[in-house]
Amino acid sequence: MSKNSKKMVEAITDMEKDFAQWYTDIVKKAELIDYATVKGCMIIRPYGYAIWENIQKDLDRRFKETGHENVYMPMFIPESLLKKEKDHVEGFAPEVAWITHFGEDKLSERLCVRPTSETLFCEHYSKIVQSYNDLPKLYNQWCSVVRCEKTTRPFLRTTEFLWQEGHTVHATAEEAEEETIRMLNLYAKHCEEVLAIPVIKGQKTDKEKFAGAKATYTIESLMHDGKALQTGTSHNFGDNFAKAFNIQYTDKNGKLQYVSETSWGMTTRLIGAVIMVHGDNNGLVLPPKIAPIQLVIVPIAQHKAGVLEEADELNKRLKSIVRTKLDKTDKMPGWKFAEYEMKGVPLRLEIGPKDIENNQCILVRRDTLEKVTVSLDKTEEIIIDLLDKIQRDMLQRARKNRDEHTYAVKTMKEFEEKIEKTPGFIKAMWCGEKECEDKIKDETAATSRCIPFEQETISNTCVCCGKKAKYMLYWGKAY
Amino acid sequence: MSKNSKKMVEAITDMEKDFAQWYTDIVKKAELIDYATVKGCMIIRPYGYAIWENIQKDLDRRFKETGHENVYMPMFIPESLLKKEKDHVEGFAPEVAWITHFGEDKLSERLCVRPTSETLFCEHYSKIVQSYNDLPKLYNQWCSVVRCEKTTRPFLRTTEFLWQEGHTVHATAEEAEEETIRMLNLYAKHCEEVLAIPVIKGQKTDKEKFAGAKATYTIESLMHDGKALQTGTSHNFGDNFAKAFNIQYTDKNGKLQYVSETSWGMTTRLIGAVIMVHGDNNGLVLPPKIAPIQLVIVPIAQHKAGVLEEADELNKRLKSIVRTKLDKTDKMPGWKFAEYEMKGVPLRLEIGPKDIENNQCILVRRDTLEKVTVSLDKTEEIIIDLLDKIQRDMLQRARKNRDEHTYAVKTMKEFEEKIEKTPGFIKAMWCGEKECEDKIKDETAATSRCIPFEQETISNTCVCCGKKAKYMLYWGKAY
Known part of the structure; x- marks a missing residue:
């Protein structure tokens, strides 16, 4: 923490002393979430949601580039539909939320709120897939799902959470296996290139695989406290669901065949991973690629003539190349330093009367707290270089830490x-x-x-x- | 419909004979939706969802430009929370879905699936708003909501639907009123500029206003069958909810004051409006700004040497300026014409051996079926001009029709x-x-x-x- 800001902010718990409390302090003080009245649910606040939007944007682009299309399925699943695949219902039934009434009217059949949507996609595929010409279908859905949890923790384990769920059907088992691995690799790339989190790619044992899957692949990452986090999974169902839901197509020889199916998902838990891999005792540290604010401009002695004007000018110039925020509130600079350090903003730009005199400004990295003085004529290129470097360094540090542990x-x-x-x-x-x-x-x-x-x-x-x-x-x- | 395609496709119902059936035919045949097992719910298919994504993108940009931030609230509301504002619970209780169990465990208090989220936002605001410095809060949420409906119709009235709901709190009644009108105007602009749908702006009578609102403003549009559609609403709650939820702040003089509050929403019903304002007996007609495919390239006599190569080349050139699709399947061109007319693709580009010889291609407008022959050297600029013209003409035709009725x-x-x-x-x-x-x-x-x-x-x-x-x-x- 910057020296002059240390005394000004209520400290968060030391991560070495109580990692769980440190985590809770960060999600609250960086204003990522608030607790809701409904047990186990959370409110994702603007700053937390903006991080999720940046994650979504990158994943969605990758999905579309690999030929996937977005759809929306209903949030309700009739009990009889959930029960169609035996392993699947056994895995999920204990934790679903059951709807019994619409207003005063009792339903003839209970509905559950989707814990995941395999059954809905399967039913739809059984209607729209007839011939080999209809295959593959590569669908994805962005939504929230509900799995009741006794012990919850923001982002990591909540009764409702946001996610994407991909569901694809293919003509052959080989194509399904290729898709399963393709999506696992896509997830791994997203984690390393965007979240700066290195991952181990592998297969789950039978004991740990998904309810109803033939094979579950996973990416696993290591948190700062030495605990592992399952960061994303990709499942190959083979023809398990196809048989339970009768999803068949006519092949080129006119023969009826079952499709092969996959599903894969990533959730808001990624934000929890970012906190626990990169955070420190000053708060959040965000990789530039997902930071809602990449650079915060803090004017020094802003009451003096020309300072706010120059800061405004700089902000106008810079916001076309990075996501900036200029903080003109009348809080002390030290307060502002601490606040944006807590929020993990990758770069801080300080500009005061002396800097203006010398045609310069000061840039401070959030990850290392290193300071550099740069000429105002070269600010743009240095900022772009620094953000790139921060993104790379964060991945390297996380990898080093993982390997050492x-x-x-x-x-x-x-x-x-x-x-x-x-x-x-x-x-x-x-x-x-x-x-x-x-x-x-x-x-x-x-x-x-x-x-x-x-x-x-x-x-x-x-x-x-x-x-x-x-x-x-x-x-x-x-x- | 193009002459040579008319005979090839199963006709949809004539809109003059049975408008409701015509509508149902379009949503199915243009592959916008499929019906789900759960009564009153729909599956939004890739083509329908891509239209929604384009609508979302435009609205979300407008929200952010006017200072709004996205958040995510839980989908469940405890019964006691829903009951806090009297008019509100009376308006919604008869149509909410009630959760009684998580797995086997009976809940001590029933939860409903959000029919709208005023109560959740209010509870959150009562916690995070303390001083005039905290105001205004301008939040928006993209999600789905549930209101049980006996009679449903895709996009227009379904038990679950997708929407955005804005919820804002302000220091004064004047600011809340300004916000309510600002958002109504934003909605009207979106409708006219993007959906090419003219709207009437006004206030709802007391009888028709929202449950719990002081004033409800609305934009109303006219469908092709002469029926009206409420296209978006914006509510000023005054301090009704602030008092029920005790949302108070300390003003500049240190005095406790209630906030003033607004909410505003638009839903997937907008897609229904687009169908019913612009569609014709050949199918959907999409305004270029929301069309998932703005231009479809149909090769003519594609088995002949050079045709597919030239079509590929054109597609590569054009896709940097418009959303294109090249259909190389072995269906007859007439089939393809009918299919993309049904899907409402604004422009069709035909290219065959003779065209290539003459360094030209043919462009056909979906809205008027007018054909023009254009030089391959000028294709880009003519396409951009034509898409602009289609967008403008569609709004003008819709306005003329509305005024005549x-x-x-x-x-x-x-x-x-x-x-x-x-x-x-x-x-x-x-x-x-x-x-x-x-x-x-x-x-x-x-x-x-x-x-x-x-x-x-x-x-x-x-x-x-x-x-x-x-x-x-x-x-x-x-x-």
Whole structure:
């Protein structure tokens, strides 16, 4: 924190002392959310929502560039429709919200608020897909879904949350598998290029896969407290749902075939990931690409002649190249520094009478608090360079931190020691049996995160039972 | 319809014979929607949703330019919260969807799915507004809402629909009134400039105003069948909700004051308006500004050497200036003509071997079916001019049609004759009493649409009771 601002703001909890409280302090003090009366729901405030809009814009562009189209399905699912695929209803029924009445009228069949929309998409596809000419269908939907949660935390786990859900149908199993992996890669690129969050790509074990899926792929990232976060998932359903919903098409030879299906989703939990990967004890640190304000202009001694005029002039010039805000309120500069540091604005520009005299201004990076004095003639190019550099540096720092907290272990003793003393990702060999997965979870509270695409051989035997190893797995305590 | 396509497509119902069936045919055949299993809900298909995205983009830009910020409130409202403002709960309680259980657990208090979010915004404002420095708050939300409807029609009246709802709080009654009118004007501009739909701006009578509002302003437009459609509304709540929810701020003199509040909304019903104002017996006619495809390229004799290459080349050139689609499927050109006419694509570009020889192509307007032959060297500028002209002409034609179906009447006999024989807007004088409003509705099935801002004096007496007239009103049978 800038020296002169430290004393002026109510401090947030130290992240090293109480990470959960630090997180809660940030979401409130950076004005990302407010709590709602309805238990487990949150209000996303303008600054939080603007971050989500920037995430949406980037994802939506990527979806459209890969041929996907947006649609909107109803938010209600009749009970009988939810029940059509057995594993699916078992996975979701315990946590759905049930509608019983419209006004005073009791419904003949209960409706639930969508916890996810596989069943609605399947029913629609069963009507509109007839021939191989109709395939593939590559649909996506932006909406909110409801899954009742007992313990909630803003962005990470709430009863209602915003997300996108892609649902596609294909002529062949191969095409569905390609799509599933394509979307996982798209998610990984978004995380690394836009959110500056490095991810591990891999497959979920059978125990951890999605209700009704043949295979679930995931991207996993590591938070600052050493806990893992599932950042996005992509599911290959094979023909499970196609058979339950009778989605068939006539192939080129006139033969009836079941379609193969995928779904994939990312949620507002991404904002939670950004907070926990990049934030520090001064507050939020936002990657420039999603920052609602990329540069804040703070006039110094703004009552002096010419300062506000010059600040206005600069703001006009700069706002055509970056998202700027000029703060002309009569708060002390130190207050303003602290406020925009809390909000994670990537760059601060200070300009006062002396700077104007010297045809210069001062730029301060949020991520490193480094200061540079720059000529007013070169401000534009330096700002663009700096924002680029901040974006790159943030990814590099996050990757370094992740790698430093990733441990290859050969024994359960090492496993337990690491997860207890220096939490992070644990890489360990696994025999492939659910018994070992359960046992490790019982003993360490760590869950299997994924079977990474990039396999390594740490040893030849399962870390738990000592039998022949099949895969290297990532483990971690998770949100 | 183009001569050579007429025979190839299954005709839609003639709009002059059965307007309701014509409408239903279009929404299905232009692939805007599909019906969902849940009664009264609809699936918005990719082509329909892309129209909504273009409408959203324009409105959202206008909202942001006028200082509004987007937020997201929960979709659930506890019963006790809904009941806080008396008129409001009476207006909405009969049509809300009630949640009683989360999974197996019975809730201690029922929740409804938001029919609108005044109560949620008010509760939030009561927490975040303390001083005059916090005002105004200009928030907007994009979401779906639920109001159970017995009789539904796609886009016009459905149990769930998509919309935006603006909710603002202000220090003074004057500022709230200014905001209410500002947003009504913004809506009117969007309708005229983007949807090419002329509107009448005015105030709702007390009988027709929103549940809990002090004043409701409306824009009303006229459909091709002579029925009126309420296209957008803007409400001034005064301090009704502020008092019910205790939203107070400290003014500059340190005195506690209630805020003044507004709300305003537009919905997917706008798509219904576009269909019913511009559509014809060949299908949809879309204003270029919201058309997902502004220009479709149809190659003629595409099996011949060079045709597809030239079409590809043209498509590459044109897609940087307009939203294009090149249809290379092996359907007959006549089929393609009919399909894109049904979908309302504003311009069709035909290119075949002879055209290539003569360095030309053919452009066909959807709205007039006029054809022009243009040099390939000038295609870009002519397309831009034509799209502009189509946009303007569509508004002019709609205005002409509206004016030709707007009748000033002095007696109930004239009123009844007009509304029966040549439906449209009826302008008539009114004494201001609810009794006359009720009586006219009973006798003619027409409802008061608005007290227009632009008043005229048709006579000095109320068309119904003959007493002294207070206002000139617009009347109509309405959707």
